[in-house]
Amino acid sequence: MNSPLNIFLSYYRPYRLTLFIDLLCALVVAGILLIYPLCAGYVTRTVLDNPGPEAWAQLVRVGVFMLGLLAVQIAANTFVDYQGHMMGTFIERDMRRDLFAHLQKQSFAFFDSRRTGQLMSRVTNDLFDVGELAHHGPEDLFIAVLLFTGVFVILLNLNPALTLLLFAFLPFMAAYAIYFNVRLNRALLQSRARIADVNAQVEDTLAGIRVVQSFSGEKLEQGRFNGENQRFVNSRRMEYRAEAYFYQGMTLFTQLMSIAVLVFGGLYILRDSLTLPELVTYLMCVGILMEPIRRFVNLARLLQEGVTGFQRFRELMLIQPDIIDAPDARIIQKPRGDIEFRDVSFHYPGTSRPVLKDINLKVNPGEFVALVGASGVGKTTLCALIPRFYEVTDGEVCLDGTPICNITLESLRRSIGVVQQDVYLFSGTVMENIRYGRPDATETEIIQAAKQAGAHEFITALPGGYDTDIGQRGVKLSGGQKQRLSIARVFLKDPGILIFDEATSALDNESERVVQESLERLAAHRTTIVIAHRLSTVRNAQRIVVLTENGIAEQGTHDQLMQGNGVYAQLQAVGARL
Template identity: 60%
Template sequence: MQSDMRTELFEQYQKLSFGFYDEQKVGQLMTRLTDDTFWLSELYHHGPEDIVVTFLTVTGALIILAKINLALTLLLFLFLPLMTVYAWYFNKKMNKALRSSKDRIGDINAQVEDTLAGIRVVKSFTNEEVEKHKFAYVTRRFLASRSDGYRSEAYFFGGLGAFAQLMTIAVIVLGGIAIVHAALDLADMLTYLLCVGILVDPIKKLINFGQLYQEGITGFQRFMEILEIEPDLQDTPNASDLTRVRGDIEFQDVSFRYKENQKDVMKNLSLRIDAGEYVALVGPSGIGKTTLCSLIPRFYDVSMGRILLDGHDIRDVTLRSLRRNIGIVQQDVYLFAGTIAENIRYGKLDASPQEIIEAAKKAHAHDFIMALPDGYDTDIGQRGVKLSGGQKQRLSIARVFIKNPPVIIFDEATSALDNESEKAVQDSLEKLADNRTTLVIAHRLSTIRNAQRIVVLSESGISEQGTHEELIALNSAYANLYNMQAKI
């Protein structure tokens, strides 16, 4: 069951959109996947056993006690409402404390993940002490939450244990009085006490089950919180698969904002890109170039308007078929732990070794790969830490080459390359762009001089568009940006 639930939760993570992950910390999500499901499995493991054993033992003991002395047994029953109210009150407090504790352990995991992922930045700025203070802060919060939890548990278990002992004391006192008045003989009294002792043990077991239940139920609540989140982006009931994509893209009065209470990143933008056209997007940082390209594969949905691919509204086609026909090289290159061949093959899982080599050659990555000790079988480490920035960028480009999609988006694809590598990759990109719809986002305007059309974005939308020569002749926004870079 634990394995199934972890699988179900992981599959839910895969369904959730970028909007969800924009607000989440990886460490918190990992805690829900590991720690919460562990406590659920403990509840599954011991819970049914504790309940069955307790039920049978208590039922049997009470029947024997009632036959020996009904009056004393009814007296024992008077303790049950008091124990129930007491347990209910401190159970709620324990539940709240345990929930807080699980949130805090998630914070610790998030902090560890954040610090270790950026360990090179930490060391380069000699900020080890800063990270220690951050970790100490989240640890203190966890310590405080666990202190509250243990305090609630102490009241819960100590109190119920005291009630169990009070039951024994009550039997001894009242049974002694009954013996004095000859209402009960000593043999029955000893038998009765023996059965009360048998009754106390399952009550303690039930108390321990209370803690296990609280750990499990808080884990289950956190588990269900994620499962109950509806993905922002889903296929419509009548969504169709895209086939034989040419690559005509059209933005029709598109407006977009990340959240309802935020301002529009773009407003009423209209743009048409013909199949096979090589279009470059330029403009100041933060103007919405990457956002515009993120709308095409439906990483986010437009707030207003619509986007068409080959005349189909992208909301009316399946996400899988849409994204299968779009290749993206992002500004922030992400490579998976493993070998070079495995990372290139990620673009086409059934690719042959020869296809991998061809893709690497097109991305001008083959030479540096062959210079590595194990060639294509070289392990590149977590996020490709064993490679230079330019090498990682070229591997990510090779990954798109092997996917071979009809629509390609390059988001600052040559930003991490030196001049020689940039020229080599630029030649490859232009070959790849032949007969494919290509969108290039670039701050280095020298890399897009050969674009068939350059679209300049501004606060008001598209301020101008044309070839490099046409925009230079206009002597406006693009010319100013180009001349500014030429002086650097």
């Protein structure tokens, strides 16, 4: 397995040329910074200390030379600031792209145990810090090492004793930096986790704002938010305390170095072992020495924030999807719709109680089968196993005699249409939401699908027709209208197998009648499984399967089951709705 460092460096591969030029510009900047104090030393030693008739000309030449250096420095820094930042942004984008693609491969079980807001925080906030590290990390390290080495050589040539005294501070600075870096890293990890919790709370509350307001739950939600917000503040307090100790300690050491140079440099002048022009050059070099130290400090901050973000990125990337294509999985085109459950058992991850146990069920091609049973017996779970939204714990599900684990996920799910009670529509237009069923569909095909779903009439009555924006989750539409759009989407998809998770139970009678007619048209000549809560909706099913906690209790037509006076008859006796 590749190391985290190799994985991080691999994201530079498409931008190697930009990185090379960026580091080349950094080399130029570092070289120019080292030349400045040498120019100052030349002026004070050669021009001002013993001025001659050529002094003015020499000053002009040095000034022009330094202006030329300044122009090159500004040009190089401009490239580093702009193109370097863009490189970091591109790397951030690529990581975000890979993480989003990885999240989409995860099964329902993965999302069942995680909050959306926390995942969003990792996709957005954390990767911003990684992008900053990707940009500033290489150049700060490169410039700091070059400057530090260059300044050390210059200072050593000027006065070895004073230089050794100066560099005696470095071990103490390093020990101090390492200690507080550890504390800062720990605080940053906790801070990232807390802001993710805040995001999750905001996402949860705003997504359910209609429920919150209908139950006057604003105070309750405000209390929950305040709690998460305060936890974030507490984590930031730890972060800022560690950060303050770190940076102010580094400032203390650098100022002590400047004071030491001034005091001991003056002493060496008094002893005639150092000249004033050399002290001026030395002080300028010490000033430049502060630059690599500042960059090292900044690099330490970037490493803490970027590495923390990269760790959280890697945590998600290392979670392998538990439902993937088998190596020899084959693509199916138009399945006949022969579905069979063979000794299927299932329990949700982290639980020991099985939801389904030893289920054996065969649905013939083109058959209309209704699933009924008390709430919680696993009707929806049973249907979720067919498109492999969850993986069976034991046994196998077969499609046309082939275990579905040997069929590619993309072709399996393309062959199955699911119409749920809780319709999910995306922000955007009516046209875009229907086209989700088949992205390459033409406008004519989309309109035809809407007509088949009984949606064309109400769509054309909307202010913008098919181009009407329906709001987040279709909030501008009624329940019946949203349901018909979801059915139009499945019409456009044209799958061979249909699963209806009681798609009409939440509708009024008129909307239910229209939607029911659409569903019947959609179900014609397709293998159809209906999860029923209203028993009145399954009377005309070719076969009714009665599910209990102990598995399949009975199956048959409505009349056969009523005559058998079993579980189904008892359900009918207690009411027309489960």
